Amino acid sequence: MTRTVSTTPFDDQKPGTSGLRKKVPVFQQPNYAENFIQSIFDALSGFGGRLLVVGGDGRYYNREVIGKVIAMAAANGFGKVMVGQGGILSTPAASHLIRKYKAFGGIILSASHNPGGPRQDFGIKYNAGNGGPAPEKITDAIYARSKEIREYRIAEIGEIDIDIIGTVEAGGMEVEIVDPVRDYADLMESLFDFEALRKLFESGFRMRFDAMHAVTGPYATEIFERRLGAAPGTCRNFRPLPDFGGHHPDPNLVHAKHLYDEMMGPDAPDFGAASDGDGDRNLIIGKGIFVTPSDSLALLAANATVAPAYTGGLAGIARSMPTSGAADRVAQKLGVGLYETPTGWKFFGNLLDAGMATICGEESAGTGSSHVREKDGLWAVLLWLSILAARRESVSEIVTKHWATYGRNYYSRHDYEEVDAAAANALMEELREKLASLPGTQVCGLKIETADDFAYHDPVDGSVSVQQGIRILFEGGSRVVFRLSGTGTSGATLRVYIERYEPDAARHGLDTQAALADLIAAADEIAGIRRHTGRERPSVIT
Ligand code: VG1
Numbered sequence: 242m243t244r245t246v247s248t249t250p251f252d253d254q255k256p257g258t259s260g261l262r263k264k265v266p267v268f269q270q271p272n273y274a275e276n277f278i279q280s281i282f283d284a285l286s287g288f289g290g291r292l293l294v295v296g297g298d299g300r301y302y303n304r305e306v307i308g309k310v311i312a313m314a315a316a317n318g319f320g321k322v323m324v325g326q327g328g329i330l331s332t333p334a335a336s337h338l339i340r341k342y343k344a345f346g347g348i349i350l351s352a353s354h355n356p357g358g359p360r361q362d363f364g365i366k367y368n369a370g371n372g373g374p375a376p377e378k379i380t381d382a383i384y385a386r387s388k389e390i391r392e393y394r395i396a397e398i399g400e401i402d403i404d405i406i407g408t409v410e411a412g413g414m415e416v417e418i419v420d421p422v423r424d425y426a427d428l429m430e431s432l433f434d435f436e437a438l439r440k441l442f443e444s445g446f447r448m449r450f451d452a453m454h455a456v457t458g459p460y461a462t463e464i465f466e467r468r469l470g471a472a473p474g475t476c477r478n479f480r481p482l483p484d485f486g487g488h489h490p491d492p493n494l495v496h497a498k499h500l501y502d503e504m505m506g507p508d509a510p511d512f513g514a515a516s517d518g519d520g521d522r523n524l525i526i527g528k529g530i531f532v533t534p535s536d537s538l539a540l541l542a543a544n545a546t547v548a549p550a551y552t553g554g555l556a557g558i559a560r561s562m563p564t565s566g567a568a569d570r571v572a573q574k575l576g577v578g579l580y581e582t583p584t585g586w587k588f589f590g591n592l593l594d595a596g597m598a599t600i601c602g603e604e605s606a607g608t609g610s611s612h613v614r615e616k617d618g619l620w621a622v623l624l625w626l627s628i629l630a631a632r633r634e635s636v637s638e639i640v641t642k643h644w645a646t647y648g649r650n651y652y653s654r655h656d657y658e659e660v661d662a663a664a665a666n667a668l669m670e671e672l673r674e675k676l677a678s679l680p681g682t683q684v685c686g687l688k689i690e691t692a693d694d695f696a697y698h699d700p701v702d703g704s705v706s707v708q709q710g711i712r713i714l715f716e717g718g719s720r721v722v723f724r725l726s727g728t729g730t731s732g733a734t735l736r737v738y739i740e741r742y743e744p745d746a747a748r749h750g751l752d753t754q755a756a757l758a759d760l761i762a763a764a765d766e767i768a769g770i771r772r773h774t775g776r777e778r779p780s781v782i783t
C-alpha cells in the first residue's frame with residue numbers, strides 16, 4: 242500500500258559541495274529526510290521501472306534512512322533498489338554499481354569525513370546515471386523543489402532485513418541486497434596488476450592501512466589482506482562503527498596523527514595510508530615523509546602508466562582550482578590537457594564523460610580516475626602500490642625525484658572551523674570589494690599580480706559557476722586562495738590555501754610552514770582573518 246503524506250517545506254535543504262549535510266537531530270525531525278528524498282525524485286524524471294542504488298558509510302542513522310529510501314522508491318515507481326549488505330557502500334563502490342548495473346542513479350548516505358553519532362553529522366547525496374554526484378542543475382532543482390514540497394509518497398513495506406544477501410519484494414518493487422565489496426574489488430583487480438602487487442608484499446614490503454572505523458574496512462581487508470596477501474593486521478580500525486569510534490574519520494595530519502607518528506617512528510612500515518568516512522579520500526605517508534594530496538595527484542598522473550588500466554596514457558588531468566599546480570607541470574610534460582574546476586567532484590563528471598580527463602584530484606585528499614565518477618581512496622592506494630612495485634624505490638625517493646624533475650610546490654591549507662557565519666561572510670565580502678584594487682600593490686614584501694573570484698566555464702556543457710573562491714596571485718607564481726567550505730554543519734569554515742613554487746632542488750628540503758611564512762602573513766594582511774574571526778591561528782593545518 243502506498244500513502245501520500247502531506248508535509249511542509251524546510252528552508253535549509255540546499256545541497257552543498259557534496260549533498261545535504263546536517264546534524265543527525267536535524268535529519269530526525271518529522272518529514273525532514275522524507276522531504277529531501279521526495280525532492281530528489283521530483284527533480285528527476287524517467288525513472289519508472291528503473292534501478293536505484295542505495296548505500297552509505299554505516300554512520301549513525303544510516304539504516305533508518307535506507308528504510309525510508311526503499312519505501313519511497315517503491316511508492317515513486319522505481320522498479321528495483323540495490324542495497325549494500327548492512328546498508329554499507331563506499332562512495333566509489335556505489336558509483337561503480339550505478340555504472341555496472343546501468344542504474345538510473347543512486348542515493349549515497351554519508352557526511353564523509355565529518356564525525357558520526359546521535360548528535361553528529363549525517364548526509365544524503367544523489368548520484369546520476371553516470372555514477373557521479375548530481376551536477377549543479379540537478380542540485381539546484383532539488384533545492385527549489387524542497388522549498389515548495391507539499392507531499393511525499395511512501396509505501397508500507399514492513400521490515401526488510403538488509404543484512405541478508407538476496408532479493409526480496411517490497412511494495413511491488415524488487416530489493417536486492419548485495420555484497421558491498423565484491424564488484425568493487427573485482428573492478429580494482431581489472432585495473433591493477435594484482436600479481437605484481439602480491440609479489441611486492443611477498444618481498445617483505447610492509448604497509449599500514451587505517452580505515453578509521455569507517456566504510457573502507459571491509460574493502461581494504463578483502464583487497465590488501467585476502468587478495469594481495471598483505472600480512473594480517475595490515476588493516477587497522479577496519480570495523481565500520483556508527484560513531485567511527487568517537488573520532489573524525491578524516492584522514493589528515495590531525496585526525497590520523499597516530500598513523501603519521503608511526504610512519505615517522507623508528508619501526509615505520511614502508512607505506513602508510515588511510516581513508517575517510519565514505520572511502521573516497523586517501524592519505525599517503527611514506528617512511529618519514531608525508532605526501533601532500535596535491536603532490537600525490539601529480540605523482541600518480543606522472544607514473545600512471547605502470548598500471549594496466551593506464552598503459553595507453555592519460556587523456557588529460559583535472560584538478561580543483563585550490564589544488565596546487567604540481568599536476569599542471571606533469572600535464573605539460575605529458576602534452577595533455579589540464580582542467581581547473583571548482584571544488585567538489587561533481588565538476589569532474591563532464592570532463593570524464595567526455596573523455597577529456599583520465600585522472601582527477603583535489604587538495605583535500607581526493608584522487609580518482611575515469612573508472613568511476615567519484616574520488617576513490619583505495620584506488621589511489623593501489624596506484625601508489627603499483628608505482629612502488631614497479632620502481633622498487635621508497636616513497637621518499639620517488640617524491641624527491643619528482644620534485645627534482647618538476648620543481649616543488651610548497652602547499653598548505655589552513656582551516657578556521659566553526660567561525661561565526663556572519664563574520665566569515667563579511668570577510669569574503671570585504672575581500673570581493675577590494676579585489677580590483679589589489680593588483681600592483683605590495684603586501685608583506687610580496688607583489689600582487691592578479692586577484693579575482695574564480696568562475697568556471699564548463700567546456701562540455703557551457704554552464705557557468707561563479708564565486709568559487711578568491712585567488713590572489715603574486716609575482717613569481719605564488720598564490721593564496723580563500724573560500725568558505727560547503728560541507729560543514731555548524732557555523733562557517735574558512736579555508737585558506739597557500740602555495741609557492743620552488744624550482745631549485747637545493748631548496749626542496751624546507752619545512753612547509755616556514756617556506757610559506759611570508760604568504761601566510763600576507764593572507765592575514767589581505768583578508769583580515771584575525772580581525773574578522775577573532776582567531777589567532779587556524780584550527781586545522783593540512
Ligand atoms: C570539502 C573539500 C572538497 C571535497 C568535499 C567533499 O569541501 O574541500 O575538496 O570535494 O569536501 O569531500 P568543502 O566545501 O568543505 O571545502 V567528501 O570526502 O567530504 O565527500
Ligand code: CO
Pocket residue numbers: 353354517518519520521522
Ligand atoms: Co569522503
